[in-house]
Amino acid sequence: MAGPKDLDPSSSPRALLGAELRHARERRELSQEQLGQRLFVSGSFIGQLEAGTRRMQPDTARILDEVLGTGDFFTRNCAAAAKSKYPEHFAEAAEAEEVATAIRQYAPLLIPGLLQTPAYARAVCRAYQPTAPEEDIDKLVTARMERAGILGDPTDPLLWAVIDEAALRRVTGGSAVMADALRHIADLARRGRVITQVLPFGAGAHAAMEGSIKLMDFEDAPPLVYFEGVGTGRLEDDPAVVRHQRFTYELLTACALSPEKSLVLIEAMAQDYAHEDHP
Template sequence: MTGPKDLDPSSRRIMIGEELHHARERAGLTQQALGELLFVSGSYVGQMEAGTRRILPDMAHKLDEILGAGGFFVRHCTKANRSKHPEQFAEAAEAEAMAIGLQEYAGMLIPGLLQIPDYARAVFLDYQPTAPDEVINELLAARMERTHLLDNPTKPLLWVVLDEAALRRPVGGPEVMARNLRHIAELARIRRIVVQVLPFSAGGHASLHGSLKIMFFEDAPPLALIEAPATGQLMDDPATVARHQLSYDLLRANALTPKQSLALIASVAEDYAHEDHDPRV
């Protein structure tokens, strides 16, 4: 029989979450009641039980104490929290891998799930211009592994609103941009993703502060992620998530239709393809 030592981190978190669920019920506590003892929301507890959120070390100690778990959570959470992703994005990347639906607004960059390797490499090099090759290669491998989420023909349902700025900024140069935009267009044509472009003509909008992602799960409440350089804030408070959902709905309402967006993406890709040099050189 396969033992816990053989589980990958995400499977291990699901196993730990199931144990948390049983231990909480044995203690006669609701998710809300346990959350109050931990100084988190009941929905946060639900997400830990579903395996969509990590149990951090200080939380593991408290759970062992409150639930009389004999050190179970401290022992198992260290392995479960290992990740190939940068620490500030690890929890969000792991939750993303378990989502059944993703809604994303990308302001200045093509989102990670839609990036081709050369585009992703250019992003990492622009952000860390003195990093050695092995660091860039590790980041690139983790980024490309994330894109395999789209290998599944139906899940997660990915709906992306791309700011026109993400189309017009030539990250990696014209040839790379042409290939990446064609990649996005193809995913839209085969109906694997829904993509809309928020044009410059829309003016101000509901997410001028930066990128936004909302993740939906089968057995846990949704999460919202706000990203900025070298940081990301993952939020589970229902009222906060609902506010970000409204922002996303407003972005979709002001964006071009999927058909219009596909035409614009294809057109910009052709413009890049006909450029014969990188304007940064």
């Protein structure tokens, strides 16, 4: 396995831990696989910690200090790296997005977070937490919009989204909000910033009827798949699981409308929503 590239330790606490882990491992003359064996994890998991694509957990930090003879360095700094503006179940996935080179996502029920507008995101967050103070909703929306900032780069990462027609038909926040949300997706697609396909109702039964898929690829770490439920989520790096989910995603792209036909449908739906708001 290729070693991770040098990270800027000043860029984030996670990058600092990753860089120090790599240096400490190399001082002990251990490979990623050898260190992983001592922690009962895979060598690829160690590589992901070093690359900053996975979050170091307190138990892992304690064992690393023992195995690598680093005193309490990882234990002390693990808490700082664990701080996040995102919900606990999603924080590690959001951090992985930041360093991903490609993100492939199937969204069955709502527009993917990276493609949401502020108004749409607010409607979703309010639906999740109907009794939350407005300032809490503001923080969630701000964090979601900051996540979408990764699309500000003209080329990196690749974002390929398959959106179920159900997500586009479910009126979230009202017709005006939906019109703006769909125009935003169409604009990103027309600028070549994202690849978007719509999985139409006419496709019938398909390979991912049980849930969403998010696959992430990295320059210097193995790929990950993220599974998400109501208030829960987990990252998985098992090669067999990732391979199966990638095949499922490929089946979805084969069943979905082409990017060109999807764009036509999205723009037509945006126009329909706009007319509903202004009859």
